[in-house]
Amino acid sequence: MDNPHATTSRRSFLAGVSAAALIPGQAWAQGAQTFEDFAARARAMSGFDPVPRSLLTGARRVLDDTQATAFAAGHSAADEVTRTVLKALYTGRHMPRDGEMQRFAYAEALMYAAIEDSVNVPSYCGGLPAYWADKPGTA
Amino acid sequence: MRHLPLIATAVLTLAAAPQAGGQGADVLLNCSACHTVGPARDSAAPSPYPNLNGQSARYLERQLRAYREGLRQHPQMQATARALGAGAGAMARMYADAPAPDLTYTASPGALPKAEALVTDGDWSRGLPPCASCHALDPADRARLSPRLHGHPAPYLARQLRAYADGSRQSGTLGRMQAYAAQLTEAEITELADYYAAWGPEAASPQEETETDG
Numbered sequence: 001m002d003n004p005h006a007t008t009s010r011r012s013f014l015a016g017v018s019a020a021a022l023i024p025g026q027a028w029a030q031g032a033q034t035f036e037d038f039a040a041r042a043r044a045m046s047g048f049d050p051v052p053r054s055l056l057t058g059a060r061r062v063l064d065d066t067q068a069t070a071f072a073a074g075h076s077a078a079d080e081v082t083r084t085v086l087k088a089l090y091t092g093r094h095m096p097r098d099g100e101m102q103r104f105a106y107a108e109a110l111m112y113a114a115i116e117d118s119v120n121v122p123s124y125c126g127g128l129p130a131y132w133a134d135k136p137g138t139a
Numbered sequence: 140m141r142h143l144p145l146i147a148t149a150v151l152t153l154a155a156a157p158q159a160g161g162q163g164a165d166v167l168l169n170c171s172a173c174h175t176v177g178p179a180r181d182s183a184a185p186s187p188y189p190n191l192n193g194q195s196a197r198y199l200e201r202q203l204r205a206y207r208e209g210l211r212q213h214p215q216m217q218a219t220a221r222a223l224g225a226g227a228g229a230m231a232r233m234y235a236d237a238p239a240p241d242l243t244y245t246a247s248p249g250a251l252p253k254a255e256a257l258v259t260d261g262d263w264s265r266g267l268p269p270c271a272s273c274h275a276l277d278p279a280d281r282a283r284l285s286p287r288l289h290g291h292p293a294p295y296l297a298r299q300l301r302a303y304a305d306g307s308r309q310s311g312t313l314g315r316m317q318a319y320a321a322q323l324t325e326a327e328i329t330e331l332a333d334y335y336a337a338w339g340p341e342a343a344s345p346q347e348e349t350e351t352d353g
Contacts, residue, residue: 049228050196053236107284113197116284116312 033072035060041072045082046089048110058104059088062096090114167222170230176237185339189291193239198286199231205310212307242278242290246337253327254334265322270331273315278338289338297332304328 039056043049060068063081070078071085088094092109095101112119170176173188191199204227205211206220223230249255256262259276261269275282278289288296302308303320311317323331 043228048197050200050232050235052196107282108195108197112284118313120313 033069037072038068041074042085042089045086046110048089048113051089051110052105052108054105054108055089055092055110058092058094058102059085061104062088062094062102167219168226170219170234174234176233178238178240185292187292187294189295190240191234192237193281194234194286195284196231196235198284199234200227202310203227203231205308210309212302239278239281239287240290241340242338243340244337245339246334251330251334251337254330257323257327257331258334262322267319267322288335291335293329293332293336295332296335297328300328300331 035056038060039051042056042059043051062084063071067078067081067084071081084094088104090110092105092111093101093103173186174191175186177192202211203220203223206213206217207227209217211217220227257267258270261267261272270288273283273285274288275285278287299308300320300323303311303316304323306317309317320328
């Protein structure tokens with residue numbers, strides 16, 4: 001307490017923390033978001049409950065911790081991250097502009113879940129073996 | 140005062156009524172009473188109910204919805220699905236995230252020839268693709284969307300095939316299973332049920348015939 005620099009330092013620290021708490025957008029960065037928070041947000045945004053775990057873990061893996069926290073908290077600054085997550089959930093892959101494509105699910109991708117009542121998942125056999133080699137009946 | 144016991148009984152009955160209702164809901168929502176979560180408690184006594192551990196999450200949720208909407212028939216499961224309501228997703232996630240059972244084929248190869256042919260080759264003369272093309276040959280293969288059939292009780296499996304065939308179960312995507320089951324003979328249904336029930340823990344005895352469902 002005799003050291004004026006130490007007092008100033010503590011005061012500065014407290015002032016800094018107080019100021020940081022007032023900055024919009026910092027609250028979500030400080031919140032301890034878990035994988036379950038991320039998964040809950042992913043379910044809410046995708047409109048599917050449940051979402052297969054392979055999709056959730058894959059989508060989480062392509063984000064860093066700050067992005068995942070922002071997404072889980074639903075912060076508006078995370079719009080781009082939200083688009084990345086939804087693309088990953090619906091396609092089962094992550095395809096960055098400047099990196100290699102990562103695939104973490106195929107048949108479980110939500111794009112197939114959205115149309116499963118009317119379209120077969122590709123690669124599932126839709127008829128006799130080699131049925132695709134014949135001309136369509138109307139050709 | 141002579142009416143006191145009568146009044147007391149009436150009061151106790153009225154007071155207990157809400158508790159009885161609550162208990163009913165608890166029983167309905169106690170899924171693990173029939174469908175054990177995680178490894179079976181006693182592998183020497185196989186469960187008569189289907190094992191939901193490690194099953195596809197979306198399949199489980201769709202089945203609960205089908206029970207709710209009457210596309211699958213089973214009094215207990217329909218009541219449970221209705222009681223679960225919006226909690227169906229969470230219940231499906233819980234079972235899907237539980238470790239799938241470790242299963243091996245316990246019957247002798249060739250013991251169920253009709254079923255083995257349908258599982259691996261299908262019968263294209265009747266438009267029947269191999270069961271394995273959707274349900275996988277090996278229960279550890281999780282690349283497909285269709286549910287794992289391996290290790291379920293034979294009576295349950297046979298009942299589901301008959302229900303698909305007679306139209307009382309309509310939860311199959313694109314009507315595939317309804318069309319498939321309608322082509323099967325009763326002997327084929329029995330053998331297919333025995334084939335998938337023969338997948339169990341190593342050296343397990345065959346599933347006993349029971350009249351339960353799930």
